[in-house]
Amino acid sequence: MQQNEMEKQYLRILSKQFPNVASTATEIINLQSILSLPKGTEHFLSDIHGEYEQFAHVLRNGSGAVKRKIDEEFGNMLSEKEKRDLATLIYYPEERIRMIKESGWGNSMDDWYVVMINRLIQVCKAAASKYTRSKVRKALPKDFAYVIEELITGRRDHSDQEAYFNEIIHTVIRIGKAPELIVALSNAISCFVVDHLHIVGDIYDRGPGPHICMDILMKYHSVDIQWGNHDVVWMGAATGQLACIATVLRFSARYGNLDILEDGYGINLLPLFKFAMETYKEDPCDQFALHYREGEYDLANAEIDRKMHKAIAIIQFKIEGQLIKEHPEFNMDDRLLLDKMDLTRGVVLIDGKEYELLDCNFPTVNPEDPYALSKEEKDVMDKLRVAFMKCEKLQEHVGFLYRKGGLYKTYNNNLLFHGCVPLDDNGQFKDVELCGKHYKGKALYDALEQLLRKGYYAIDPEEKQKGMDMLWYTWCHANSPVFGKDKMATFERYFVADKETHVEKKNPYYTWYDKDETVTMILNEFGLNSPESHIINGHVPVEAKKGELPIKCGGRLIVIDGGFSKAYQPKTGIAGYTLTYNSYGFLLAAHEPFESVEKAVETGSDIHSDTVLVQHVDRRKTVADTDNGQALKQNIMELEELLEAYRTGILVES
Known part of the structure; x- marks a missing residue:
């Protein structure tokens, strides 16, 4: 009886947000449809150690996620150089625009703007396609939210809208706002390509920033x-x-x-x-x-x-x-x-x-x-x-x-x-x-x-x-x-020459973490019982040049500290591992050292990444498979109870 009264009280509170059958039903439809959208991409970085330039670059390129999105959209329609230039524009829009202006385009800048804005719209539209229009709208920069939303949701292939679509772009260029729009589109793409970022420790020390x-x-x-x-x-x-x-x-x-x-x-x-x-x-x-x-x-x-x-x-x-x-x-x-x-x-x-x-x-x-x-x-x-x-x-x-x-x-x-x-x-x-x-x-x-x-x-x-x-x-x-x-x-490292005193013995975890029973024990301890669960950690540099692999226990444990810090790179042979987890599975990227922003902008060079497929899911993951999906399912269940309360007369619509 007390439980029923508490449930009624909760439904009364919920009814203030959804005061009638129509609003409740609309929200159920909205949440249920969200569950079917593809899972957003997660990006994992560890042991940054103050290397701010490489860190910023890897964030911008999403460990290759931006380039993959460009490849998916344009395939063989663009040359590798054109795709590389487009990726660089997304990473560093202001710097790239400045370089193009200084390189002698002169009166042809308007033509360059038209081409690049159209390409950015196509990438942005594809990157935003896995989100609701509401979420896309909230993520857009305020100054250009309306313009970008029109450009990525309009149907340019329909003759009725083609002139409207083109006029938006030409007007933006004519009034001198093309650079700002390109920056806004580039930032939006970076935001949509990676839905959530995980930093698995050690932002501080060693590096300069x-x-x-x-x-x-x-x-x-x-x-x-x-x-x-x-x-x-x-x-x-x-x-x-x-x-x-x-x-x-x-x-x-x-x-x-x-x-x-x-x-x-x-x-x-x-x-x-x-x-x-x-x-x-x-x-x-x-x-x-x-x-x-x-x-x-x-x-x-x-x-x-x-x-x-x-x-x-x-x-x-x-x-x-x-x-x-x-x-x-x-x-x-x-x-x-x-x-x-x-x-x-x-x-x-x-x-x-x-x-x-x-x-x-x-x-x-x-x-x-x-x-x-x-x-x-x-x-x-x-x-x-x-x-x-x-x-x-x-x-x-x-x-x-x-x-x-x-x-x-x-x-x-x-x-x-x-x-x-x-x-x-x-x-x-x-x-x-x-x-x-x-x-x-x-x-x-x-x-x-x-x-x-x-x-x-x-x-x-x-x-x-x-x-x-x-x-x-x-x-x-x-x-x-x-x-x-x-x-x-x-x-000892400061004052004693004998290196036997310098040895720091690792915890037995690092002896056992390649064993299936150990990984299972740890995952279960933290309430994770799915066969698709993984442990992701950093801390200990992976010595890739000695043949050490970051993938342990058949892919169930992944170490993503490969030497982001320049102080470790002579030892590891690489410049860090990063990981992405999209709706198709896990991708591990091993990066080469980042030279400079200037070189990336000037030559279109990127951090070369050898990408390894750690796990490919049998079925494409959707929002329903995520923690947020579980919360949405709970919300749907509560809303359906509210709907039933309206229909059975327990609560009266406002």
Whole structure:
């Protein structure tokens, strides 16, 4: 009885939106028809690492989706060069138009506009065909929404409309609006070709423009983000967590990217600069050489950056040591190495074995209390903490990561996460202790994500601090699903020559993830029981030049970090894997390095992609097969109940 009354109450609320039989029936027809439309294309990218130019280009070309749409529409009607030029126009409309004008077309520009606008209309019409007219209208740029809608929905093949269609185009050209229309059409095509974007972690670090990548993402029409360990450490820095701030600074210094913080985010690094130059003025800091890129780094800054690099690294080791001591439950005592140094003899004790130190100049390390910050170091970190917390742009970006992101996502029967699901040596879910409670599998992800959100949102100081410290834990702990290694051997890589100390052993997940029973166990743990479900993750570069494949377990698990970062490309041999999932199946693209926007615009060159069909579905996927389709079916069922209530007199039409 109570249930029936609740159902009636819900139907009364629903009736305010659909007040009569006609409006209810119309909505049922609308939703039912949407279910039969083809599934929209999903685009998966991972491990962008600040490579904003390549990232922007891959977004524009949809990992080849735009070119495939052009091929489908024009086939042999256009030459390969014409199709390539059209694709370049869609990727970079403003730059391409400027180049065409400068190349001597002169009085023939109007003819070029006519040809290109007609071709863009054809591509746009095809790309928009899998969506409702309502969705297409909402996606169109406001200034040209009416014009584009008329152009892509009109019937030019009918003589009654041909003159109308042509007049729209000629009028646009005559009043000087052709460039704007081309830009609007190009943007609309990019939007329609890819319905939804998944970023499977690591937007930050190594490359020169993570802040630019974030600006691009914040304008993207539909996106979700699975946090990577490099994202998490920046999220921690934004909360004011000192170990995370020091790590972000060290990474930026290591890759010659301190200008990201100074110019990109407006964070004042003068306190660190002054401290480093004074403390290490006689120290060449040779162990802190930068991983800069030829032609993209001013070598005049190298000595300064090396000193800042060393200064923040020592501060990082001290703050991390304090944190490890404050949290014995982290079980990270093996990372306490400053107190294992004997600077008189020039050695350090690691795992019971002595190693020679490559650098013995530690002027700020007090042997009696090696993890204590000096007064000057504390002053530097206090100022940096305020700068990070008050940086409006960083807070805006991190807020977006929290709103659009999480540690994992299930979407259309696929499981997305950045690193791994921690397993034990037997291939079973590893039992992990967090804040006095034990978790494994999905429960570990859920508990950890809740703690990370507290680090940003909690009001209670104790809860907030706990969450802030867990952000650092998630960055580098052996049990962190986004790190997935037994340790982070940062100290050893700087100060010990013996490479056996540099080894970071991967979690057993990476031993077991090629086995069908393991993948099935993980998918089932996250509520995915379909034989068509996949795991999609990044984090670990795929060494393609050694013959390693990104497709694991017969295609049920796909690793899409192939080396987007230029720092990894010598190791991987490629410039990243990306994945698309359209109504016909999964397509994996292996990219070659992106040279420049200028070359792409000038020559029509694209990132060459070797595309591999991972899975071709037996039946073309429709909206009914998606998560959104399930929600629409539920809406239809409720609307049919409302319709029945009107027809049986339970509710009265308005």
